[in-house]
Amino acid sequence: MEYLKTIDTELFLFLNGIHNTFFDTIMFWLSDKLFWIPMYLLIIFLMIRRYKMRGVLMLLFIGIVIAFCDQTASHLLKNLVQRLRPSQDPALAGLVHLSKAGPGGLYGSVSSHAANCFGLATFIYFTFDNQFKLLKYWLIVWAVLVSYSRIYNGVHYPGDVLAGALIGIVYGYLMAKACIYTVTNHLKRGK
Secondary structure, three states: OHHHHHHHHHHHHHHHHOOOHHHHHHHHHHHOHHHHHHHHHHHHHHHHHHHOHHHHHHHHHHHHHHHHHHHHHHHHHHHHHOOEOHHHOHHHOOOOOOOOOOOOOOEOOOOHHHHHHHHHHHHHHHHOOHHHHHHHHHHHHHHHHHHHHHHHOOOOOHHHHHHHHHHHHHHHHHHHHHHHHHHHHHHOOOO
């Protein structure tokens, strides 16, 4: 386990060490949840316009995905694991490049940003039809960029991000299957 922590720390220091003033601003905004509100509104609009009542049901399932991802990452695992964020680790003092957002809370394992983004991207990937192929691929790229920004901004180790991404993928996939099952077995029968 110590060997994995050492690799995680070395990879963090390498990735976090690649920074400049241009990307500092970009990575700060990538991590800001409010920055993405226009994209979320566009997704809601497309969902309702394309899928009508099924779109409303999909929104409900997205809410469940985000709630599961966020509660698992932010409350359950961070309190259970209690791994210091790199920005809070005294052993890394002076080595971590922080964004203007600051060091974040005390514990960082696992990344709720990664869990939430990958949960949303996975759910949409499996529930939207191929008319939205570009959006599906964009959301995967978006999830990767937001997740990387957490390392760049100095608040998560790569392992925190990877674990968050896996949680998001699992919840997103399971809820997509549950949504498809619900639509197939309940909504279509009601017509």
